[in-house]
Amino acid sequence: MKKKKEKKEEVTQKCEQMGRRDFLKKGCELAAAATLFVGFLPMRKAIPDSKATLPRSPGNKDYNWEDHLYAYIIDTQKCIGCGLCVQACRKENNVPEDFFRTWVERYQVSERGEVEIDSPKGGEESFGPALPGFNVSKGYFVPKMCNHCSNSPCIQVCPVGASYQTKDGVVLVDQKRCIGCGYCIQACPYASRFLNPETKIAEKCTWCYHRITQGLKPACVQACPVGARLFGDVKKEDDPVRKILATERLAVLQPEKLTKPSCYYLGLDKAVR
Amino acid sequence: MTEAAQFLFPNDLHIHWSLMIVMYPYITGFVAGAFVVSSLYHVFHIKQLAPLARFALLTSFAFLCVATLPLLNHLGHPERAMNIMITPHFSSAMAGFGIIFNFYFILVLLELWLIYRRDIIEMAKESRGFKRLLYKVLALGVYDVSPQALEKDHKIVTFLAAVGIPAACFLHGYVGFLFGALKANPWWSTPLMPVIFLFSAMVSGIALLIVLYQVAMKISGRPIDQPCISKMAQLLWLFMIITVSLELLEIITLAYEQSEVWEIIHPLLTHQLSFSFISIQMILGSLIPFILLMGMVLLNRYLHEKVRNTIAFVASTLLIIQVFAMRWNVVIGGQIFSKSLRGFRDYHPLFLEKEGVLAAILIFILPFTILFVLNCILPAFQPRHVRHD
Structure with missing residues (x-):
């Protein structure tokens, strides 16, 4: 004591x-x-992070999402299947191996109407020679990605509201809300979603939202050497995308699904789904 | 125009809804099916089912307890599972899960308590020590067993059993709706899907009860009630005919329409699913039990007790397998073709992976364990007071 x-x-x-x-x-x-x-x-x-100069959204405080409405145009006549867009996307968004936020498909049609389609590694390393003995009468590349539908089945089926559309027309996934049930992956008719094997969260193309809110183009658009991918703001009067939307004949993927994509195609062939 | 052979969208190399999502409708099917059997007695007064009425409810509850386990094991973020109930996004069919599941759970629990209330009170009076404490807790402090109180119990039970039928239909029809309302998938997208799920749930519930009842009677050395088995076999035959007809109707329609999707569904059924669909679901699980049960129903009067029991047991076991095959063919079958509708992928669950075969077996064993324990506490087959109404 x-x-x-x-x-x-x-x-x-x-x-x-x-x-x-x-x-x-x-x-x-x-x-x-x-x-x-x-x-x-x-x-x-x-310091070692190359994206340090680009603060993630909503880094740009002057950005008002009601002033914008984005649209994406893919010109299949121009695409050469180089795969630079897929590479740029993977680097920019740290896309896990074997999964794709964007990919390129190659279609080869013979005179008899036979169709050969391939997309080795999503077209990331470009494409090998055509099949021997396959008499190609027409061939083309079709880049694909999330269509950012305004009537999107993925948003509809998300049980917790983690998938949503921004006012500027981009479909995003709230990383902190997603429960990883995979229902949106089942509901997307374009197979543009996947479950990230590391984060266990549904992932997809964001049109590089962290870039576009800074006034930049999505990485894939910037990387395309032939201008097959166009990104624009239909609320801007002098926007080239707005002009194409107003004057050209366009198609969307699987129009019968009535998902109202914001991703439009020029020169889309009937074989493409 | 010849179609392209084997092209999958690059993200379609992996199957997202695994064996766990096969287990979920399989288990809820037993829940709904067993519940409806107990309601057939309580609401529609099918007297032959009296020996099974309590056991059916107990079975339904045991399976209900584990119904969420396969889902939790499947979720990428199970710690956020409660988001479905806290912040449901009601445009999604899946958001209804919290409401439907909780409503049904409370309903079954309530009905179970009311049915067992008199037994619980008497067992509390008869037993000593821990057992007495257990039954006292279960009695919830209500010891009124006057004829008026029992009459009231009976009325509420009838009401709950009646409300429970649509609730059970919702619980399971909703699972079918989850698949049936996805326009992205031609193998799932049909309004028939909830109906098929419902009737197959009835088949699995009745078949499971026939098997469990016979096993329970064998173990306890009591005779198997023959009118009950005959009635159950009759119902099983009826529901299996409806189920298989609907399943075939859906496929025949697709084939007859010769729509675009048939180009992928046809090879799916004849190649990728030829074993699980044609051999298991249609021949072993449907045709053979159909013939067995038809014989049993039509020749019921002439059958020896042992023959009747054996036929019912074998047909039920085959139908339990059939329903599993059906769940597999829907859930996995709908995913092994790419959304390009031009190619197939493969799915073979591993034994030890997180959502693998072992996990599925453990989840399937669990409800039987729960049922065994429940039956020890609340014996289903020794009713102290048989009600004749």
């Missing part, structure tokens, strides 16, 4: 030895050290 009492007294004495001034001084030092430590943590991480 005595020993315990003595110990208690020692502790109180030690506390009393540290005056108010000392306490404040030590406190300030500690605070400064902590600020420096915490401040440097993200910086150290940010």
Whole structure:
């Protein structure tokens, strides 16, 4: 008992030895050290990250999503199947291996009407030579991606409202709300969604929302060397995409599904689904 | 124009809804089917089912307890599962899960308690120690067993059993609707899907009860009630005819229409699913039990007790397998073709993976374990007071 009492007294004495001034001084030092430590943590991480200069949305505070409505046009007559768009997408969005936010399909049609379709690795490494003995009378490439439908089955079936459409017309997935049930993946007729094997969350093309809200083009559009992919804002008067939408004859994928895609095709062949 | 051979959309290489999603409708099918059997006695007064009425409800409850397990095991983020109930997005059929499941769970629990109330009170009075405590807790502090109170119980039970029929239909019809209302998938997208699911649930529920009843009687050394088995076999035959007719009707329509989708459904049924669809679901699971049950129903008077029991047992076992094959063919069959409608992928669940065969077996064993424990606490086959109404 005595020993315990003595110990208690020692502790109180030690506390009393540290005056108010000392306490404040030590406190300030500690605070400064902590600020420096915490401040440097993200910086150290940010330096090797090439995207550090591009803050993720909603980084652009001046951006008002009601001022925009985006549309995407794919010109199948121009696509050369180089696969640069697929590569750019994978790098920009860190798309897991074996999955695709965008991909390119190759169609080869013979004179007799036989169709050969392939998309090795989503066309990422471009395409090999045509099948030997297959007499190709016409051939073309069709890039594909999420169609950002305005009547989208994926948003409809999400049981927790994790899939939603922004006011500027982009279909996104709330990463913090998705439960990973996979219902949206089943509901998408274009197979443009997948379950990310690492995050276990439904993933798809976002039209690079973090870029477009900064006034940039999606990575795939920027990477395309032949201008087969066009991205624009139909609320801007002088937008080339708006002009094409107004004047050209366009098609959408699986129109019978009535999903109202915002992704339009020029020169789409009947063999494409 | 000749169609392209074997082209899959690049994201279609993986199957998202695994064996667990096969297990979910399989288990809820037993829930709905067994419940309706108990309601057939309570509401429609099919007297022959009296020996099974309590056991059917207990079975339904045991399977209901594990119905969510395969779903939880399948979810990418099971820790967010409650989002379905807290923030449901009602344009989705799946968002109805919380409401339908909880409503049904409460209903079954309530009916179970009211049916067993008198037994619970008497067992609480007769037993000592822990057992007494258990039954006292189960009695919920209500010890009124006056004829008026029992009459009231009976009325509420009848009402709950009646409300439970549409509830059970909803619980299982909704599962069918989840598949049937997806326009992206031609093998699922049909208004017949909920109806097929419902009737196959009835088949699986009745078949399971026939098997379990016979096993339970064998174990306890009691005689198997013959009018009950005959009636159950009759009902099983009826419901299996409706189920198989609907299943075939859907396929015949697709084939007859010669629509675009038949180009993928035809090879799906004759190649990819030839074993599970043609051999298991149609021949072993439908044709053979159909013949067996037809013989049993038509020649019922002339059959020896043992023959009757054996035929019912064998036909029921085959039908339990048939319903599993049907769930497999719907859930997996709908995913092994690509949405390009031009190619197939493969699915072979591994034994030890998270959503693999072992997990499915464990989830399937669990309700039987629960049923065994429940039956020890609330014996279904020794009614202390047989009601004649």
